Amino acid sequence: MKKQPEITMQTRKNLADAFWQIYCEKRIEKITVKDITTKAGYNRSTFYEYFTDVYDVLEQIESSVLPDIEKHKKIVPNKYMQFPLKHLVEVYSKNKEYFIVLLGKNGDPAFQEKMKNTYKDLVRPLLQSYESDEYILEYGLEYGMSAIIGMITYCFTREEHPDIERMVRLLDNFMNDGILKNFILIKKTGQTSD
Template identity: 80%
Template sequence: MKKQPEITKQTKQNLSDAFWQIYCEKRIEKITVKDITEKAGYNRSTFYEYYTDVYDVLEQIEASVLPDIEKHKKITQIKSIHFPIRHLVEVFSKNKQYLIVLLGKNGDPAFRDKMKNTYKDLVRPILQSTETDDYILEYGLEFAMSAIIGMITYCFTTEEQPDIERMAQLLSSFMSNGLLKSPEFVKKTGQKSD
C-alpha cells in the first residue's frame, strides 16, 4: 500500500520541525536521530525513510532557504547594482527563523559561505558584462557579498523588529559611496566628504 503524498509530506515536515527545535538549542554534533524521533513522535525507521542522518536534515533545510539559481536567474537580468540587496533582504525576511540560527554564532559555519557563493553566482553574470578583469571581479564580489550578508545578519540578530527598509537603504548607500562618504555617516558625524 502506497502512502498518500500529503501524509508523506507532513511526516517529513514533522521530522524537520522536530530537528529544528532541537538544533535551535543544541549544536548538530550533539543531536541524535533518537532525539528527533522522540520529539516528532515517530520511530527510527520512519526517520530513515526521509533522511540519511541528522546532517542530511540540516542540509535539506539549508537548501530550502538558499535561492534556487535557476529560479532566480531572472533577477540577474536587472541592470541595477543594488538589486541583490533588496532580494537578499526579502530572502532574509521570508526565512528569518532559519537564517538567524544558521548564520548565528551557534549555526553552521559553512552556511555563510554557501549563501555567499550562491549570490556570487547570481551577481557574477551582471558584473562580467562590465570591463572589469577577473581578479577585481572576484575580490569585489567577495567584498560585496560579505558586507551585505554580514550587515543583514547583524540587523536580523540584534533588532527584534528590524527596520528593513532603512537597513536596505543604508546598505545601498554604503555599497555606493563607501562608509565614510555615505550621506548618513557624513550627516551623523559631521565629516565632510572629499
C-alpha cells in the same frame, strides 16, 4: 502499498520541524536520530526513509531557505550596478527564524559561505559584462556579498523588529557611495544620504 504524497510530505516536515526545535537549543553534534524521532513521534526506520542522518536534515533545511538560482536569475543588479538588496532582505525576512540560528554563533559555520556563493552565482553573470579581469570580479563579489550578508545578519540577530527599509537604504548607500562618504555626510548634516 505506496504512501500518499500528502502524508509523505507531512512526515518529512514533522521530522524536520522536530530536528529544528532541537537544533535551536543544541549543537548538531549533540543531536541524535533518537532525539528527533522521540520529539516527532516516529520510529527510527521512518526517519531513515527520509534522511540519511542528522546532517542530512540540516542540509535539506539549509537548501530550502537558500534561493533557487534558476528561479531567481531575473533578480540581478540593475543597470546602475546595485546589488539585489531588496530581494536578499525579502529572502531573509521570509526565513528569519532559520537565518537567525544558522548564521548565529551556534549555527552552521558553512551556511554563510553557501549563502554567499549562491548570491555570487546569481550576480556574477551581469558583473562579468562590466569586468573582464577575473581577479577583480571575484574579489569584488566576495567583498560585496560578505558586506551585505554580514550587515543583514547583524541587523536580524540584534533587533527584534529591524527597520528593514532603513537598513536597505544604508546598505545601498554603503555599496554605491562607500562607508566613509556616508560617515562624513552624517557628521556634517546629522543624517544619511538616504
